[in-house]
Structures are given as C-alpha cells and as structure tokens.
Amino acid sequence: MNDGVASIRCDPATWVDAHGAALLAYTLMRVRDRQTAEDLVQETFLAALQAANFRGDAMERTWLTGILRNKICDHFRRLARERTQPGGDDVDVVVDGGFAKVMEHWIKEPGRWVVDDEALIANREFWEIFHECLRGLPSRQAAAFVLRMMEDVAAEKVCQDLNISDTNLWVILHRARFRLRTCLEQHWFTP
Amino acid sequence: MSTWTSCKDAAKTVAEGLERELPFHRRVALKFHLLICSACRRYRRQVVGIHRLVRRHVNESSQSVVELDLATRQRFIEKLRQASVTIDAGTPAAGTPVIPPDGGSSHR
Known part of the structure; x- marks a missing residue:
C-alpha cells in the first residue's frame, strides 16, 4: 500500500x-x-x-x-x-427545416452579430446559456460534440464509441453546430 | 458534380471543414457560394467563432470554480468511508471498476 x-x-x-x-x-x-x-x-x-x-x-x-x-x-x-433519436438519423427537423424546400435558401438568415472572444470568454451568463443550448441537443449530437470538441477525443475513437461512420460523424457535428448557433442567436446574440 | 451550391449545402460544408481537409472541388464550390451569399458568410463566421470560443473555454476553464455544497461534500466523504471499509474487509466494492495503470487515459 x-x-x-x-x-x-x-x-x-x-x-x-x-x-x-x-x-x-x-x-x-x-x-x-x-x-x-x-x-x-x-x-x-x-x-x-x-x-x-x-x-x-x-x-x-x-x-x-x-x-x-x-x-x-x-x-x-x-x-x-x-437513446435513439426520434425519427431516425436521416432527418434533423431543426436543421433541415431551416432551409426552404426549393433552392434551399435560409428560411431565416443568420443575424448580424459576431463572436467577440474577449467579451464572452469569462462571461458567466453567456456560458450558462451555452450549456443550456448544449443540453438541448439530441443526445447523440451532444455526445459527439462534447467528446470531439471538448474532450478532444480522436475522430475515429468517437466513431467507434458512438458506433457510427465518419460521414455520420460529420453530419452529426454539423447538426450540433447548426443547432448551437441557432440557440445562441435566439437566447444571447439577438434575443 | 454540380457547380451550384445551396445554402443548405454550404452550411454543411462549413461544419465539415472544421473536422477535416475538404476535397478541392468542395472548397472551391464553397468559396464561390460565399462570394455571392452574405447570409452564409455570416453563418460561417459565427460557427467558426463559436468553435474557437469553445476550444478556448475548455482550455482556460480549469480555474473555474463551483461551490461544493455541504450535503454533496458529506455524501462524497460518506461513500468513500464506506468503500474504504469494504476494501479493508477484503471484498472489493461492488460496481467500482479497476483502473488501468495509466489512470485510465486510454481515450486520447
């Protein structure tokens, strides 16, 4: 001992x-x-x-x-x-619903704001909202985002862990980023 | 390959570009799209900005402080005491995995 x-x-x-x-x-x-x-x-x-x-x-x-x-x-x-996603993985209603059916232009264009690192990095309220948004993600998106972005786990490892292909991972991360951006826009940048 | 890129495609390409080196034709297609689409330019700047901010947040947040309330502290200590007793009695505590020699950091 x-x-x-x-x-x-x-x-x-x-x-x-x-x-x-x-x-x-x-x-x-x-x-x-x-x-x-x-x-x-x-x-x-x-x-x-x-x-x-x-x-x-x-x-x-x-x-x-x-x-x-x-x-x-x-x-x-x-x-x-x-937890498997309701409706399967082919469609993400928030992401796919963000674009017009014809021509696939934004239904609501991204607002006019920029990310000001210095103003936000130590801003407690901002991170509260960020985490609220993160918690609002479908579980697979949250898992991929946290493992890859925050824990810095290698992409192949995340694919193994979540039992998905690398193409799946890119789509899932894309959806996570899309939802996070939308959520932050609504609740922080242009409330 | 189509020469036309929709905003929906562009958004996906922006995110994918943060994960891997994109094939040449997709990089070019995105460039052209961004040239004519201010909405997607904003999207890209914002998504990349959030990406950068989160990376910084993770790296710098080691100094962040949370209150460990009294009840939680007490619960932690109590559980550890119980587990120590179990170990000393010679029976391994149930449900506690054995950690490999590297502290279990095999995820890197």
Missing part, C-alpha cells in the same frame, strides 16, 4: 476538499445535469480509492482528471447507445 491510497482511506475529507469542487466544475462544463455530474465525480473518487497505482501529491489532480475523463466518455457512450 502506498501513501496516496492510504491517505484517501484515512482521510477522505481532505481529498474531497482538495479536489471535489474542481472535478465537479470540470464535469459540469461537459455534463450539465447536476445529479449526473455529481455521480460521475463520486465514481471517480471511488475508482481512485480502488486503484493501487496512485502516485501522490502533485499528480493527484491530473490523475483524478484522467479517471474522470474516462467516466465522462463512458457516460456519453451510454447516452448515445440508450
């Missing part, structure tokens, strides 16, 4: 106080549902407790985050598998 695991057993409170808030923040960035996020952090602590290879101190956070990232990926894989 090495020191790290010994310390978590003797004093779980220290561990929870040292890392709990940070791990929860990390998770909430990706998984908006508070209960699910807390469960994932809890599972991470338990897995850490079980692991025999803990190195201690400075590595603690990195190590825990590694475990947590796996948990988050599992979570999205499960979501994508459990």
